[in-house]
Amino acid sequence: MLDDTDRRILRQYQAAPDLPAADLADRAGVTPTTLSRRLDRLRGAGILRGVRGVIHWPSLGYTVEVSLRIQLDKTQPRAFDEFIASAREVPEVLEIQTFLGSVDARVQLIARDMADYQRLYRERILTLPHIADIEALMHVARVKSAEALPL
Known part of the structure; x- marks a missing residue:
């Protein structure tokens, strides 16, 4: 299932989904390549289902x-x-x-x-x-x- 790195990435992604990948990777404590690979895996598994606009x-x-x-x-x-x-x-x-x-x-x-x-x-x-x-x-x-x- 999810390991600590996945959880760190998801925590940071939830907090700021619009961050550039390099900044998100830095906040999650991983390289941009690792971030990209992990996000792709989370999307493929249906855990990360997308980013949406929230309208006021x-x-x-x-x-x-x-x-x-x-x-x-x-x-x-x-x-x-x-x-x-x-x-x-x-x-x-x-x-x-x-x-x-x-x-x-x-x-x-x-x-x-x-x-x-x-x-x-x-x-x-x-x-x-x-x-x-x-x-x-x-x-x-x-x-x-x-x-x-x-x-």
Whole structure:
């Protein structure tokens, strides 16, 4: 699996993925060649899955964030598949998660303002198939948001 060198590289890469390779290698305590070889191996193994841009949605006018907890009509055999396929088509949906338990799915979405959210909710969310119950949780503040692992 991962050795200490891999963990050091991943720790530094998580902290600053946009660093030039030479600087990243220096921080991880390896040569640039070793860094390149190890990153290629981690990518090939599916451990390192890419670098992504993180957009500050309010800067683009999206000021409302809502998390919807959804219960599906599980008497329908394809309820999950059909719900997920339809929810993926809504551009304002940022994330879809499924669960075992009383909540079947959580949908995170953004809207420009409350009027936009109301329109989106009525026209796009309530028309998604197989919804038995829905609860909206309005986002107030992001207290912690981290994807970095303690390596």
